[in-house]
């Protein structure tokens with residue numbers, strides 16, 4: 205099998221045991237990766253009828269199939285659990301270095317079961333898993349947590365997905381953050397907080413095997429060329445908020461939790477306004493030539 209390791213890592217925070225699950229090629233053909241695979245893992249591992257903030261709700265992480273390859277915008281992972289915000293399945297897509305590290309560590313995904321008695325962070329060091337005390341990280345924001353873990357492990361290549369104070373306090377809209385990117389939907393931060401899980405940190409030192417490296421490289425260059433053309437210009441200049449005014453004109457701008465589709469102050473949160481008044485710099489997720497992130 206190319207592009208996958210064929211292995212899912214299971215971690216139980218209650219018993220502090222880990223095990224490896226092998227999946228057949230047919231399974232990968234159906235669930236592929238990212239949100240689809242994470243949602244399937246949630247379906248397979250959840251305790252039916254569980255409270256979203258109980259140990260029976262698993263945290264499921266699945267790499268996108270192109271994470272760690274040259275394919276542009278392919279550095280993505282899906283995160284799924286039962287949502288404490290909606291009570292239904294909650295999935296979120298996030299990108300950048302964390303998923304690349306996980307792929308290089310030899311895992312297609314991780315399922316985290318149970319709940320810890322004490323605050324921990326889990327360090328996945330290729331095929332070795334360590335449960336580490338996180339009490340000294342409590343109260344830190346997500347960026348500070350990532351830095352503190354790198355400092356503690358003495359390796360600036362370690363990548364971490366973390367929660368901040370909101371997740372620790374079980375706020376139901378809390379994010380999970382890595383490398384400045386957010387798995388921002390459906391309250392995953394609260395699920396992690398309910399398990400006393402401050403972070404998942406990964407060091408991956410292997411390569412990713414693909415079937416035809418030359419063909420993939422050529423296709424990737426073609427995509428990079430297209431991705432830097434006129435179709436993505438508005439994202440490169442204004443970011444995804446480039447769409448705010450258009451959506452508002454169409455009556456489709458989610459306003460006050462979709463009670464309305466038109467926002468009277470849309471101009472003030474539009475890409476154009478933010479660009480003119482607050483733009484500080486433009487950055488990109490790992491593995492992305494578009495760079496849509498406009499920092500204000």
Ligand code: SF4
Nearest residue numbers: 488489492494495496
């Ligand atoms: S920088 Fe923007 S376009 Fe590129 S992967 Fe990240 S979110 Fe997507």
